[in-house]
Amino acid sequence: MSEVPVLPNDWQLIVGLEVHVELATKTKMFSASANRFGDEPNTNIDPVTLGLPGALPVLNQHAIELAMRIGLALNCKVQPCTFHRKNYFYPDLPKAYQITQYDHPLNVDGHLMLPGDVRIGIERAHLEEDTGKSTHFGGSSGRIHGSDYSLLDYNRAGVPLVEIVSRPDIRTSEQARQYVAELRSILLAVGASDAKMEEGSMRCDVNVSVHKPGTPFGTRCEIKNVNSIRSVGRAIDYESRRQVDLIESGGTIRQETRHWDDSTGRTETLRTKEDADDYRYFLEPDLVPLVPDPAWIEAVRAALPVLPAARRKALAELCGVDKDGESAIVVVERGQDDYVRAVISAGGDARRAVIYVQQAFAEQGAAPKVPAKDLAALTILERDAKVTSTQAKTLLTDLIESGGGDVVAMANKRGFEALDTAALEAMVDAAIAAEPGAWQKYCDGEEKALGALVGAIMKSSKGKADGKAATALLQARRG
């Protein structure tokens, strides 16, 4: 958990998020050019992408199926829908319009649950097409204003997008971060998108307003260019403070689009809404309605995997950890919960299994090389105090490096076998013999004298002894 800056004087934050995700299809939304990130500019283009006269769009069935997966995973109603033209003149779409969904989107009225059972409404999740990529040259800032010319790459133009619009149910920047993180894990789990914020396949626009409880929501500002989960939180913290400071100093909030600058940590006016986003939406005459029949919807629903929230809950119950805690979140996010389950099935200690995997398997992916039975054996060695927790960590590193093996043999090889109880008893005897003065003082009740005795044990074991176990033995001897 991080700090949650509380707004002064009872001001309350209101946040809604619009998240765009590129779908993991092979081809574009309305044409058969490849949907691939990172290709040479303008090598995935066709008459539809370029808006050439006479070119006609045709819906990509797989894109619709992926969009339905998103809708169903977000508890939306999947409904008959239509496509509209959103008209604007900007060279990132050569047609001079974007095909999107307007008054009848595919998915409506869903929700997503955050830790602590906070419910965030999903207003809609609709299909549309991505724009091309413009790069501005000349001028001072490298941004559009003052540039001399722009270069256009249309590989991304027409790539299938789903825009997921939340209701303004988010009340803290921490919740906003959790929302984006949870949405991202759902998108990955259902295979709808690779959801890479750094590559732009998942992008967030953040709507921020403030109000006092019991009064209507204030005027909202939309923040663009928020390209990481961390930036979502920072942008909201900055923008809400800016709005409160402005209102409290007698100003008023203008409805506008603002640009988040990650390097300065500030938002700046991009354009005011007085410029009237008048997109003259009208029904796309080149596309017919999309009416997913109930059998199709049910087939998509039935094929959905178990979602991250349910997997975290199951794993947490199995391992005795918190479902909203770090180990459940991390292990499920990496898709390693089945592996943890296999470790437990192989006789492993459940709690140690999930924590080992969380702490040491970051690079291992969903199918770690270490055989489940070997990790199980290690958890048992530690549980039965055959090795100390420090030794267990060393053995865990050995296991990962070797890709598996007999952990008892590994422990022997490292000399950890000497540290069973009998060996430790012998070391205690030796320490008492070597430090008779300290032992006497300790027996007389001088607890500080324990240090010298434990120190002697650690020294003779070359640091391999378990300090706690040694202390326990010494206490037992004193009686």
Added chain:
Amino acid sequence: MAEKISQETVIKVSRLARLSLTSNEAEKMTSQLSGMLEHFRDIDALDLADVEPMTRPYPLKNVLREDVVAPSLDRDEVLGQAPAAESGRFRVPPTIGFDV
């Protein structure tokens, strides 16, 4: 009952469509568009409460294609027909108003 379109609306629409109309043209367009809208009086006169709005003349739905890649157009051929190109990309004049 369709109202006649105002000259103000005509000017707004022309601006959105990036059309530059002289005041004479705006006046002429206003009267011509108003004439077109007159035709809708016939429809307005009917009781259509029980009729679903028709958005398309053909009763089609779910026209879909498989997600299978087809070859791209040849980049050099395409860029060769563009007014200007640079580094494999279309070169366009600076644009004002939007920043996406």
